[in-house]
Amino acid sequence: MPDKIIEACDWIKDDFIDLLNDKIIHPKPNTYTYTKAIAEYLVYQESFRIPSVIVRPSIVGASWLEPFPGWLDNYNGPTGLYVAHNMGVLHCMVGNKEAAADIIPVDVVINMMLASAWFRGTGKTQKLNVFNCTSDRSNRVTWDMIQSYCNKISVKYPSKNLFYLPYFRFTTSRLVRNIACFLEQLVPAYFADFVLKALNRRPIFVKIQKKLQKAINVLETFTRMHLEFSTDNYLMLLNEMNSDDSQKFKFDTRGLEWEKYTENYFLGIKKFLLKEDMSKINNYRANYIRLKFIRNIVRTIVYLGMVALFFSRFPALSTSIKTVLKLGFSRLNKIILLKFYFSRIN
Helix, strand or coil: CCCHHHHHCCCCCCCHHHHHHHHHCCCCCCHHHHHHHHHHHHHHCCCHCCCCCCHHHHHHHCCCCCCCCCCCCCCCHHHHHHHHHHHCCCCEEEECCCCCCCCEEEHHHHHHHHHHEEEEEEEECCCCCCECCCCCCCHCEHHHHHHHHHHHHHHCCCCCCCCCCCCCCCECHHHHHHHHHHHHHHHHHHHHHHHHCCCCCCCCHHHHHHHHHHHHHHHHHCCCCCCCCCHHHHHHHHHHHHHHHHHHHCCHHHHHHHHHHHHHHHHHHHHHHHCHHHHHHHHHHHHHHHHHHHHHHHHHHHHHHHHHHHHHCCCCHHHHHHHHHHHHHHHHHHHHHHHHHHHHCC
């Protein structure tokens, strides 16, 4: 029972609770979902004497309309990951591209909470109703769409503090994710911290990667699975409201344009959290282009070096390839000359 668990936490040492954590929360995937389930049970116990409803939001994100598009004041939900992506420190996560990315704007959640309280308070029901505050099935966004939007928006509005070129992808393989995170995130972070130490500055990038990994582990619980939530009570609540109230307390997401919402989300992060000066966006774009140019030069040098090393280690194979290339270019030259000759005749 939840009250017994809460009582036990008052006298059991934290280290011992940590050891028992996996057994306590089973079959929940993490403490986040487990504590939400406990809270719902406590509400259920009190609902027999206190009029109550339960609103279950999915992954809460920046505002859609109120008080401003893209408004937010913390790094919860996908916000911290969007920041990391925009800065170029996050490149890969485990996820099902075709699964629904049930991100729900914070103002939609608040409006549904107010509407559901009105529904219960006016006596339209006497039971404990559960309202799933999720995106409507007719206007669903997938993780593949989120991936595409993020990559496009991060080029359009690059970060002021760009660590590396922002690009992001989902993979179904944890091994691929671990290799990508090591090569594309952790190795550059250690190198950057080495440079900072050499300049007598405080190293920060490895610490950022460790914090980022904890956030990823929580979110990957939801990005890996395709979850279906019942929207029956959500639709019933909409039908109970008149047109004026449904506009004032808007929680119908069927008209939400996800790409525009995601763009406003990124702009809200820059304005309300990072306090970036958007009048200097052209400077940030110039920095992005400069970093991309440097990346291409380094990549070309590495590729040419690998090819040169390969040919030096296998001289016989190198001679064969050169012979094939010479024959190929010779024949290509003859074909071009023939085409030119016949075009002149015609």
